[in-house]
Structures are given as C-alpha cells and as structure tokens.
Amino acid sequence: MSSPDSQSVSAGFWDTYWRGTHENAAHREGGPQEPVLSGFWTDFFRRELALRPEPAVLDLACGNGAVTGHARSVAPGLQVYCSDYSLSALLELERRHPGCTCLVADAARLPLAAASFDLVVSQFGLEYAGEAALGEAAGLLAPGGVLALLIHVHEGGxxxxxxxxxxxxxxxxxxxxxxxxxxxxxxxxxxxxxxxxxxxxxxxxxxxxxxxxxxxxxxxxxxxxxxxxxxxxxxxxxxxxxxxxxxxxxxxxxxxxxxxxxxxxxxxxxxxxMLDAAWREDRLDAATGKLLARGFRLLQRDQLTVPGHALPAAWRLVLTRA
Ligand SMILES: C[S@@+](CC[C@H](N)C(=O)[O-])C[C@H]1O[C@@H](n2cnc3c(N)ncnc32)[C@H](O)[C@@H]1O
Incomplete structure (x- = not known):
C-alpha cells in the first residue's frame, strides 16, 4: 500500500492533469477501449436503475465524471455522489454534470455512512487507493446493493x-x-x-x-x-x-x-x-475472495476486451451485497 506522502504526491499529479481542460476520460490514452467501456456502463445502469426508483449512487475516484455521465445518459438528472481526491477533477465534474454531490476525499477513507448506497461504481479509480479502498467501498453498500468496478489490467492495453x-x-x-x-x-x-x-x-x-x-x-x-x-x-x-x-x-x-x-x-x-495501480489476476482473486467472505455474491468477473485488440481493456468485477 502507498504511504500518505506518496498519496499526496500522486494526488498532485492527478490534480495537474485535471486542471488542464480534459474533456475526455482519464484513461483515454489508449482510445479504442472507449466504446466498450461506455457499452458496459450503459447496460449496467439501464439494468440496475430500472430496479431502483430512487437509487443512491456513488462514483468513486470519479475524475471528471465519465461514469456519472453514463448514469445520467440513462437517467437524466440522476443525483450521483461523486468522490475523488482531486479538487480540480470535481470542479470540472460539477461543470459537466451540475447537481451532483461532490466530495474531495481519499477513496480509502471516505466520510460517508456505512450501508448508505445502492450502487457503488468505479472505473479505473478504486485500485489507485490501495488495499483499504475495497473494504471501504464494500462497507458503503446497503444490503441488495451492487458494487461494479472496472480495473486496470496489469499488462493490458x-x-x-x-x-x-x-x-x-x-x-x-x-x-x-x-x-x-x-x-x-x-x-x-x-x-x-x-x-x-x-x-x-x-x-x-x-x-x-x-x-x-x-x-x-x-x-x-x-x-x-x-x-x-x-x-x-x-x-x-x-x-x-x-x-x-x-x-x-x-x-x-x-x-x-x-x-x-x-x-x-x-x-x-x-x-x-497507472502502472502501479494495475491488478494482476492474483490481486483480483484476493479481492474477490475478500468480498465473498463478507457475504457478497459474484455477478460478473472477467476481462473486458476490445474487438480486434489482443490485450484486455479492463478487469470487470460486479458483486451484490446479500
Ligand atoms: C484513471 S483516472 C479515472 C477517472 C474516472 N473514473 C474515469 O474513468 O475517467 C483515476 C482517478 O482516480 C483518482 N484517484 C487516484 N487515487 C485516488 C485516491 N486515493 N482517492 C481518491 N481518488 C483517487 C484520480 O484523481 C483520478 O481522477
């Protein structure tokens, strides 16, 4: 796990990035994975939001709101809680998605009530925050809630x-x-x-x-x-x-x-x-095991791939809390 000092140094790197005008998502370095990621989130929100009339949704390490944008394309005006440790990212998110609740915080130490969210989502975010972040995210889910993560793959695209x-x-x-x-x-x-x-x-x-x-x-x-x-x-x-x-x-x-x-x-x-955050398969195994031991049920665990590209774009991990 990274130390608080190295955390604040990397927070500075991200803040510098988000201070620029980055209309695109922060993972766009590789480009072609974008439609595959959008497709995953659109399907996910269509399915999950249809089941919940007034969902409490948390987008963790949200950057400028790529995932929140997908949620709102399915449910316009949806109130999403958005958290990131970069203030600049959240200022940009507020501009793009007015009405969301923004919280500047380390994803490993969130000042939010336990079991208070129906959906906790993160795209290339939670893995940056070290071991504690997964337990933190899991604890925020209400029974019946769903945790959906797209995670950087070690040696992926x-x-x-x-x-x-x-x-x-x-x-x-x-x-x-x-x-x-x-x-x-x-x-x-x-x-x-x-x-x-x-x-x-x-x-x-x-x-x-x-x-x-x-x-x-x-x-x-x-x-x-x-x-x-x-x-x-x-x-x-x-x-x-x-x-x-x-x-x-x-x-x-x-x-x-x-x-x-x-x-x-x-x-x-x-x-x-980004390189340090990427998960090898054994890391995914350990994370899945921890959540299953806490009574979560596995809905999806695989690699998201881009047609025509040999290397995977992301680990996809979706679980529900019993
Ligand atoms: C690759 S970007 C992804 C952003 C967004 N989810 C997206 O898909 O565009 C990683 C994000 O994680 C944030 N981040 C990194 N470490 C964090 C931490 N410990 N706590 C909260 N946010 C963190 C960065 O500020 C950045 O916005």
Missing amino acids: IYRECELNRDVLRELQALEVLPLAQAAFAAGFALNRGECTPETFKQAERAFTPAVRGLEQLLRDRGPAAAGGLPQRLYQDIAHMYRRMSAYEPADILQWLAGMQGELQAYTGRMQS
Whole structure:
C-alpha cells in the first residue's frame, strides 16, 4: 500500500492533469477501449436503475465524471455522489454534470455512512487507493446493493500505452532539454544586456544543440502524438521562444521552463501511478475472495476486451451485497 506522502504526491499529479481542460476520460490514452467501456456502463445502469426508483449512487475516484455521465445518459438528472481526491477533477465534474454531490476525499477513507448506497461504481479509480479502498467501498453498500468496478489490467492495453508514454518521457528527461534550454536562454539574455561575450553564448548554444537534435529524433521515432503530445509541444514552444528571445522577459521564460518541468514530472508520475495501480489476476482473486467472505455474491468477473485488440481493456468485477 502507498504511504500518505506518496498519496499526496500522486494526488498532485492527478490534480495537474485535471486542471488542464480534459474533456475526455482519464484513461483515454489508449482510445479504442472507449466504446466498450461506455457499452458496459450503459447496460449496467439501464439494468440496475430500472430496479431502483430512487437509487443512491456513488462514483468513486470519479475524475471528471465519465461514469456519472453514463448514469445520467440513462437517467437524466440522476443525483450521483461523486468522490475523488482531486479538487480540480470535481470542479470540472460539477461543470459537466451540475447537481451532483461532490466530495474531495481519499477513496480509502471516505466520510460517508456505512450501508448508505445502492450502487457503488468505479472505473479505473478504486485500485489507485490501495488495499483499504475495497473494504471501504464494500462497507458503503446497503444490503441488495451492487458494487461494479472496472480495473486496470496489469499488462493490458492501457497498461502498455502508459508504459510507452512513461518511457518516452524518460527518454525526454535524459536529453536534459529543459536545463540546457535554461542555460542557453540565460546566456542569450546576458548577451542582449551586454553582460557576456558572444563566445559564452555560443558555448551554451553548442551544449543545447545536441538536446534539440535528440528531441527531433525522439519526435521522428515516436511521432508527434507520443506522451500526450507533450514532447512535441515542448519542441514547438522552445523553438518559438528561442527565435524571438528579445521579445520575452527573462522571468517569463524561467517561469515557463519551471511550469513545463512540472508538467513533465506530473505526466510521468501519472503514467507510473497507472502502472502501479494495475491488478494482476492474483490481486483480483484476493479481492474477490475478500468480498465473498463478507457475504457478497459474484455477478460478473472477467476481462473486458476490445474487438480486434489482443490485450484486455479492463478487469470487470460486479458483486451484490446479500
Ligand atoms: C484513471 S483516472 C479515472 C477517472 C474516472 N473514473 C474515469 O474513468 O475517467 C483515476 C482517478 O482516480 C483518482 N484517484 C487516484 N487515487 C485516488 C485516491 N486515493 N482517492 C481518491 N481518488 C483517487 C484520480 O484523481 C483520478 O481522477
């Protein structure tokens, strides 16, 4: 299980992500699984909401509300409790799905009454919150309620995508583009102010050039969309500012470089947190066993697959509380 400190670090990574305008769900790195996930949730909510006139529904680690959106497409205006530890995610959720009740909380420590929900759902969320989160979610269900989870599969399709993105970002970090850019910009500004010689500036530029060539090679090898397009944006922005250096204040460039470094770290951290969260089958076995021992009954336990794709998109685990 992760420590409170590592929890708050990864909360920061997710918050950085959700602070951007992410209309898509947070697992969209891989793309093709989307219709399969939507299909699962639409069928699930059609079936379960038809049985319950006024259901209490909780979407755990909800992000900006992908699952809540599916629930509301079946039952427009449905009041859903939405919980995530990223405030930015919930602010975006409130904008997309007005009228839901939002709660900023760690999924392993939810300040909610036991047995108070009919449906507890989570898509690629609960597994991030460690061992305690499953017991917590189970305890919130009322008798007859249903727990439905889609969970990252270790070495599944999304896992492979995240691994690739993380590796691209590691390659990028190894090129040291940002520190070398910072040194080159600093020398350029010093030259403009007459505070260094042209030779000193050229030295900084000579040190920076291999990093730029390395970045160009990385973009040729991996494509402009690699790692969410972040390396491509870095390249374009640096090229733009470098050519027009005299139009910028040094402090603005420094601020931009620091912001970019934060974005790269957050992206890498988010990819790593997805990899760490993914369940192997033995983890699924243990989780299923725990719930059965608490009197739950298994409704569905399998892999969700995307037609034409060899790797699974998710573990699907659905149980009802006796
Ligand atoms: C892959 S995203 C999935 C979001 C959403 N369920 C969806 O399908 O788009 C994972 C979400 O889990 C949240 N999260 C990660 N660890 C958490 C924790 N310990 N407690 C609550 N939320 C957490 C993140 O902020 C993020 O919104």
